[in-house]
Amino acid sequence: MSQRINTKIREASKKAVAVIALFAFALPFAGCAKKEAGAKWKINIPGLDGSLCGAPIYIAYENGYFKEEGFDVTLISADTETRKIGLNNGTIPIVNGDFQFFPSMEEGVNTVVVDKLHDGCIKIVVRPDSEIKSPEDLKNLKIGVDEIGGTPHQVASVWLENAGISARQEDHQVEFLPFADGNLELEALYKGDIDAAAMWDPLASVAEKAGKVKTILNITTDEPFAGKACCFLYASRKVYEENPEEIAALLRAYRKAQDFINKNPEQAVDIIIKGKYSQIEDRELAVELITSYNYPSYEQRANNVFNVKDDVRYFAQQLYDIGYLKTDADTYTSKYFVEVNVDGGK
Structure with a gap:
């Protein structure tokens, strides 16, 4: 990739890291409001961007999966830079995002890939x-x-x-x-x-x-992307290292939602439309798209239908080959991917 493009990527990533200090004291107070009765954690999750990609967030929220796992969740709007800042200092424990995050992680945003969200969009x-x-x-x-x-x-x-x-x-x-x-x-x-x-x-x-x-x-069906994750779940490394149980509980909530979407795409779309989470008005098209994203079911996970680590390595190699990453794929994957024990944490 050209020096100009690499410079733009590095500058954007460094800008996110640079402003972290400005928010380090302000953002932690965002979650200081009183927790919902019975909740173990009160957290903010970016989930108001209007895309179908975030369907598991909407479903986990509406179906009570976050609450079942001990969370009092507030869905917030957050652009890419705000997400990076929150991940870095731990005020946002988890976000969904694509492999656009990979260069930012290499440049210092303190986060790790913890799971697949869905295939291409x-x-x-x-x-x-x-x-x-x-x-x-x-x-x-x-x-x-x-x-x-x-x-x-x-x-x-x-x-x-x-x-x-x-x-x-x-x-x-x-x-x-x-x-x-x-x-x-x-x-x-x-x-x-x-x-x-x-x-x-x-x-x-x-x-x-x-x-x-x-x-x-x-990219859902065509090479060289077919069958590979497009969007991943990124956890704050700070939260993961200090409280792995919290990340494990979040993943359980996400996986309940993914399984629900996989098995009930029409019902999932109705919930999303009713809650006005997505701007799409064509229900038939929304069902078609949400089905094509291949949100994983429990059975697919049990049968090892996909491998998140392999997908991280694959895209790290692709981005390394065209100059987006400076770290070789194996080293990158070992540094920025973690296999979370969803039954207990690390």
Whole structure:
């Protein structure tokens, strides 16, 4: 990856670490309100971003799984930098996030991967009349992303590099254009200002169902991402080391919710829509998407259908190969992944 892109990633990560000191004294008091009767822990969890990715959070909250495990949970809005700060100082014990967090961990954000959340929720789409079908077809063209260094950009870069197309800006084989608003990115695609758009769901899927775009990469089903976790659960290393029982209890709550979603996708969507947790209005599409994310059931875990550690190592290798990480995959995985004993902690 280009020096410019690596610099942007390092600067963003260092900025998050730098401001930690400013919040270190203020944030701990956010959870000092009186705990709900019978609760062992009062915590804040980011869970108001409107995405379907956070479905286990909504279900664990609405179905009482957090409460069953001893938590009095307040769902909060928190951008990426706020999440990093909270993880680092322990005021936020756990967040869901994609492998965009990997470089930040290497740069000093004190967190660890503790579980898989779900499979892919990112697509690369083109106009319906486009002849673009493969990464090779994107050579010398423009690709929209939400930000340079963000996960859609990482996904596009990995896809291109695996096909022998350089994603480095200085090589001028492709050009990435950032759009802070996904709707603006789609408008740019419709107008021909960009040739492809790497996007989060549900925007990409909503546009596809409306016939406005077609998908050329779906990381849920297409290589080199098929069958791999897209989003993981990240725990505060501080909380994990000081109170592993708390992280274990949180994972039990998340796993109850994942199992419920796996077996009851329609009911899960109804709960999410009723609670106004997601902005998606198309129930049928929401059920289709939430099913495609492959939230793991208890049976899948028992049968070792997936391996979280292997997925962490896989993406660490992919990001190392294109210059996003400086640490080799095995070393990175041993340092930033922990296998939590959900029955008791460490």
